[in-house]
Amino acid sequence: MAQSVSAGNQTYHHGDLRTALVDAASQRIEREGIAALSLRKLADDIGVSRSALYHHFRDKNALLNAVAARGFDQWLSMTQDRDQAQNIKAHERLKQFVHGYIRWAIAHPQLYDIMFGRPIWKHKLADEELKEIAFPAFQYMLNLISDWQQQGLLLQNEPALRQTQVIWATLHGLAKLIIDGVYDDSAHIDDMCNCAVAMLLSQHRET
Amino acid sequence: MAQSVSAGNQTYHHGDLRTALVDAASQRIEREGIAALSLRKLADDIGVSRSALYHHFRDKNALLNAVAARGFDQWLSMTQDRDQAQNIKAHERLKQFVHGYIRWAIAHPQLYDIMFGRPIWKHKLADEELKEIAFPAFQYMLNLISDWQQQGLLLQNEPALRQTQVIWATLHGLAKLIIDGVYDDSAHIDDMCNCAVAMLLSQHRET
DNA sequence: GCATTTAATTTGACACTGTCAAGATTAACA
DNA sequence: TGTTAATCTTGACAGTGTCAAATTAAATGC
Known part of the structure; x- marks a missing residue:
């Protein structure tokens, strides 16, 4: 929500999740540091399940x-x-x-x-x-x-x-x-x- | 076991656990790196319970x-x-x-x-x-x-x-x-x- | 030498974490 | 429209650091 995900054409299935993840990760890291970066919280931020990530990053x-x-x-x-x-x-x-x-x-x-x-x-x-x-x-x-x-x-x-x-x-x-x-x-x-x-x-x- | 714990006078209750911990931690870190340092494995190395550590280090x-x-x-x-x-x-x-x-x-x-x-x-x-x-x-x-x-x-x-x-x-x-x-x-x-x-x-x- | 205080250690539990396998859903294409 | 391939979710596993309460042993006072 309010994430910079080229808002609008959210194809519901996948709205370029890959860059959305990098965006969200960058933001969270700049704010709270790397130690506080949890993949699950990241997924929550974007509104996606915890292991969706693994289809875009090993x-x-x-x-x-x-x-x-x-x-x-x-x-x-x-x-x-x-x-x-x-x-x-x-x-x-x-x-x-x-x-x-x-x-x-x-x-x-x-x-x-x-x-x-x-x-x-x-x-x-x-x-x-x-x-x-x-x-x-x-x-x-x-x-x-x-x-x-x-x-x-x-x-x-x-x-x-x-x-x-x-x-x-x-x-x-x-x-x-x-x-x-x-x-x-x-x-x-x-x-x-x-x-x-x-x-x-x-x-x-x-x- | 075989830890460098000034062997011998193991008072059973506590044989200078503090330095034993630092010893074991140093060794494990030099060998496997910091990322692989788990407090629980450390405790196992020394033969002590996982949270004994907290009486010597915050x-x-x-x-x-x-x-x-x-x-x-x-x-x-x-x-x-x-x-x-x-x-x-x-x-x-x-x-x-x-x-x-x-x-x-x-x-x-x-x-x-x-x-x-x-x-x-x-x-x-x-x-x-x-x-x-x-x-x-x-x-x-x-x-x-x-x-x-x-x-x-x-x-x-x-x-x-x-x-x-x-x-x-x-x-x-x-x-x-x-x-x-x-x-x-x-x-x-x-x-x-x-x-x-x-x-x-x-x-x-x-x- | 016994009773009490103090320190050291353990057990059980909690809330997390990253990762994976199997199943469900949707898009892309023939 | 039917099939394939991509994408996402659910459930689960083995870890992690940390804490509160209970247990044990040492130290101290008499």
Whole structure:
């Protein structure tokens, strides 16, 4: 009820249950976190029986994969949107990238958790689909970082791939430590981001 | 049975059940991962009833806290042991630190997950004890990094605290991405560590 | 040495969970 | 219209964490 199920043409038998499930799951997760996600409550939300789900997803995990995939999509388009802006110095772009990454993660903590959670990535068996969706996100980062490297912002003597992996790790680590409550002083988040930017720059110019 | 319960003086009523629980939990977690940890199986392992646990821990979460606390202890002493070695250049020490951190995390992936898992840190209510144990680990890192900064290895114009936070984030991010299977090419782990070291150094000398 | 208090442990029960097999219902297609 | 295939439901199973009340053993006071 009041679910975003392309209201109206409810064919009664199945009104695109698959995306309805992903919708409902995403909402509930953003609100109450992943730990509180019960398939049965989900089914209740949509008004369908508890095991209808299994005709669209092999697993609870498969459903979470779909949620995560949507997360990567969302992240990528917000990043690309931001980078549309023109007349911005490379140095400023890098700064925006770092701050933007952390800000997005903090704004969607539960989703972020699922996107990188162990159960999803650990079993290679699971979902080539997710890899195909997450890969462009990584690729986009790699391109950005290659550019910055060529412009002399970053180190020259390390491969762009490795630097991308390390920079992503830095962002991911910051995001996780903040989200998980290890770094619990939210007043200094911007400071940490700025420090990260300063440490990345090969020239170490002043901000 | 065959549990490491200071065998012998089993007072039958209670033979230090608390540490026996933490022992058994640690073992089972290292072997089968946290997802497969059931309190009831745990109780069976020790030969005690399923709810005996609740007289020593408020929660399943409280038990995990104890496991995590032990992890921080373990990490700190392995780090300190390594740093006992003398006649090592600061630059080499930094390199060892990075590689050592990642190696330890990979060697104890499940334990590492618990040490930083959300449920443990999120609710401040839970366990000041854990904070008191995790803090020295952070403090130790902070000292190391302050030294390296004073020796000119790291940036001068950023506070040591911030740099520690960022460096820890880098290590944590790397560890998590590897453990969780996002970076699944284990052949390049050392390369990533070396790249991280190179990026940290303010002088960007060649390795 | 016995009685009483206190701590440790167990039993029974509750409300959940994810998942599956078998049956019912509806859409799609020939 | 009749048949096939997809979709959804019901009933059930084996788990889970947690709690209240009852049981047992240790510790303490006299």
